[in-house]
Amino acid sequence: METKAFRIYKFGGTGEMKWETVDVPKPGRGEVLLRHTVVGLNLADTYRRTGLYPMPLPNGMGNEAVGVVEAVGPGVRALKVGDRVGYIGGQTFDAYSKRRVAKVAGLIPLPKYINDRTAAAALLKGITAQYLLRDAYRVKRGDTILVHAAAGGVGLIMCQWAKAIGATVIGTVSTEEKARIAKRNGCHHPIVVKRKGPKFAKKVRELTNGEGVHCVYDSVGKETWEESLASVRLRGSVINFGSASGNPPLTNIAATGPLGSPYIARCALVNYTTSRKETMARADDLFAAIKKGHVKIRVNQRYALKDAAKAHRDIEGRRTTGQTILIP
Ligand SMILES: NC(=O)c1ccc[n+]([C@@H]2O[C@H](COP(=O)([O-])OP(=O)(O)OC[C@H]3O[C@@H](n4cnc5c(N)ncnc54)[C@H](OP(=O)(O)O)[C@@H]3O)[C@@H](O)[C@H]2O)c1
Numbered sequence: 001m002e003t004k005a006f007r008i009y010k011f012g013g014t015g016e017m018k019w020e021t022v023d024v025p026k027p028g029r030g031e032v033l034l035r036h037t038v039v040g041l042n043l044a045d046t047y048r049r050t051g052l053y054p055m056p057l058p059n060g061m062g063n064e065a066v067g068v069v070e071a072v073g074p075g076v077r078a079l080k081v082g083d084r085v086g087y088i089g090g091q092t093f094d095a096y097s098k099r100r101v102a103k104v105a106g107l108i109p110l111p112k113y114i115n116d117r118t119a120a121a122a123l124l125k126g127i128t129a130q131y132l133l134r135d136a137y138r139v140k141r142g143d144t145i146l147v148h149a150a151a152g153g154v155g156l157i158m159c160q161w162a163k164a165i166g167a168t169v170i171g172t173v174s175t176e177e178k179a180r181i182a183k184r185n186g187c188h189h190p191i192v193v194k195r196k197g198p199k200f201a202k203k204v205r206e207l208t209n210g211e212g213v214h215c216v217y218d219s220v221g222k223e224t225w226e227e228s229l230a231s232v233r234l235r236g237s238v239i240n241f242g243s244a245s246g247n248p249p250l251t252n253i254a255a256t257g258p259l260g261s262p263y264i265a266r267c268a269l270v271n272y273t274t275s276r277k278e279t280m281a282r283a284d285d286l287f288a289a290i291k292k293g294h295v296k297i298r299v300n301q302r303y304a305l306k307d308a309a310k311a312h313r314d315i316e317g318r319r320t321t322g323q324t325i326l327i328p
Contacts, residue, residue: 001033004328005097006061006308011051014309017061027073027101034085034102038120039095039305040064041324042153043244046312048093052243055093061308062095064088064124066116076104084110088124089270090279096308098328105276108283113291121323122157122297124269126286127279128241129157129295131272133165134285136265137215137237141166144208146200146216146231148224149244150187151178151321156298158217159186164294167214170207172200172224174318181321185298199223201230212236212260222246234260241267298322 005022027033045062047053066086069079079085087095090106110119133139139162147162149155150171162169163186171187173179179190189207193199204213212233218224219242229251232238240248248266256262273279289295300322303311307326314320 001099003097003099004306005094005100006305007058008049008061009058011049011057014049014312016049017309017312019306022097024099025101027071027076029074030076030104031073031101032069032076032079032085032104032107033071033099034065034067035070035099036065036067036095036097036305036328037084037116038066039326039328040066040120040124041301041303041308041311041315041326042124043242043315045096046316047243049312052247060092060094060096063091063093064120065095066110066120066123067100070099073101078104079107079109084116084119086110086119086123088127088279089273096305096326098305108280111287111291114287117299117325118290118297121153121299121325122286122290122295123283125153125323126157126290126295126297127273127282128154128269129161130282130286130289131269132217132239132241132267133158133161135272136239136241136267137217137263139165139167139215143214144168144170146170146172146204146213146228147187148172148216148218148220148228149242150182150190151185152219153320153323154219154242155182156185156322157295160295161289162186163188164289164292170204170213172220178321185296185322199227201227204231208233215239217241218248220244221248225249225251229256229259229262229264232260232262235262236260237263237265239265239267299325301325302327 221243223245225248
């Protein structure tokens with residue numbers, strides 16, 4: 001069978017994204033054939049396109065999608081034709097396609113009350129928010145946290161969820177409009193960050209009576225890292241989990257003593273979804289947060305999958321807010 005899919009042969013700009021006709025094999029043992037209904041867009045898709053996050057080439061693109069099972073391979077009992085499933089990694093990078101063969105072990109069955117669009121928008125970003133807020137640093141009622149890119153895909157989910165837990169959320173954004181969006185979604189104190197000069201650490205100190213926050217969640221990296229270290233309270237946590245402005249510099253660990261001995265980590269989804277059991281537990285926690293209304297998924301952008309290059313330019317150009325989906 002043939003399908004349409006994006007392939008890349010060379011790292012680079014969006015011109016390297018090739019929309020091609022490709023063969024889809026029959027599903028093998030432990031695999032199913034999926035027809036994608038909605039694909040999730042993630043900033044990390046652009047890092048893999050440029051090579052910031054290296055991967056072997058040639059390759060497909062994307063690692064988050066939702067679809068319907070169209071055929072099952074030998075030995076598959078957990079799923080049947082017609083079942084709705086989603087995934088976040090655990091597969092090859094072939095989410096930017098109309099159809100694909102996927103390993104059953106990496107698939108997440110979807111509850112009836114989560115529609116395909118919500119699932120594709122929420123799974124990767126929501127499970128990331130879940131492990132960051134529940135594990136990487138466990139946010140408690142009464143904590144104050146700092147979330148960068150607060151109006152973004154992961155950011156809007158984190159703001160809402162942390163507020164529901166009972167934390168005070170300070171967020172950074174680049175525009176007044178994004179500040180309004182973050183505020184409507186649980187961010188108590190949005191800070192509009194200027195491109196040049198001091199950005200947010202002084203304001204964070206003012207908002208926390210000079211103490212600093214319990215945890216900084218930094219997905220911006222290079223441009224924010226030094227001030228993130230200056231925004232944390234005594235023995236707080238500074239977690240980097242993304243590189244929107246480039247990778248953060250390697251910190252001189254001895255220099256962090258005078259900053260209050262913060263706990264520093266670079267967190268990656270793959271290290272918090274190490275088994276099917278762990279991934280499903282996080283997905284169930286996310287689904288429950290959506291069901292209770294603690295987290296509302298904000299699909300603010302939608303593109304045809306074949307226009308994914310435009311979606312890449314918009315997310316890289318900071319023109320998106322909340323979650324973005326691609327329709328095959
Ligand atoms: N480690 C993990 O497990 C994991 C998993 C998922 C996502 N992530 C990371 O989480 C972050 C958010 O991902 P997302 O897909 O939801 O994207 P997103 O937040 O919707 O988009 C990225 C945002 O980053 C901000 N930003 C700051 N400096 C930037 C720069 N120089 N260039 C471009 N954007 C810049 C922009 O917001 P402002 O304009 O408001 O600054 C932009 O809207 C990404 O860094 C991603 O890599 C990590």
